[in-house]
């Protein structure tokens with residue numbers, strides 16, 4: 001399974017102006033007779049192609065994070081968690097399919113005294129479940 005951010009292109013809306021190709025820092029997009037989206041990872045935080053598209057024909061779906069980067073993002077809401085008694089819920093799909101990421105992120109959140117919860121489908125293979133200890 002691939003968890004990388006993806007580029008969604010609506011070919012009916014695209015006028016082939018090539019603005020997206022011009023701004024893409026990793027040369028992921030080629031505009032010619034057809035538009036080619038290469039299997040190159042996007043830069044984290046980048047959404048330049050969708051920002052410059054005059055027709056809203058291209059969109060980045062999803063974002064790539066490492067556990068520390070996502071923890072830093074989530075910590076921005078810590079004042080709200082502290083006041084409300086809330087916390088962070090990992091849901092999906094099936095979050096335990098990314099078990100290494102989940103374990104690392106939960107450790108980081110616990111170290112910052114943030115309540116955590118996992119909402120899962122219980123469809124993950126036993127080898128993943130055995131590494132996860134609720135509580």
Ligand code: SF4
Pocket residue numbers: 013014015016017018019020021031049052053054055056057058
């Ligand atoms: S910027 Fe938008 S309209 Fe122009 S080529 Fe890219 S996807 Fe198509």
Ligand code: SF4
Pocket residue numbers: 007023024025026027028029041042043046047048049050060
């Ligand atoms: S999101 Fe950024 S890196 Fe990805 S295709 Fe668009 S411009 Fe390129």
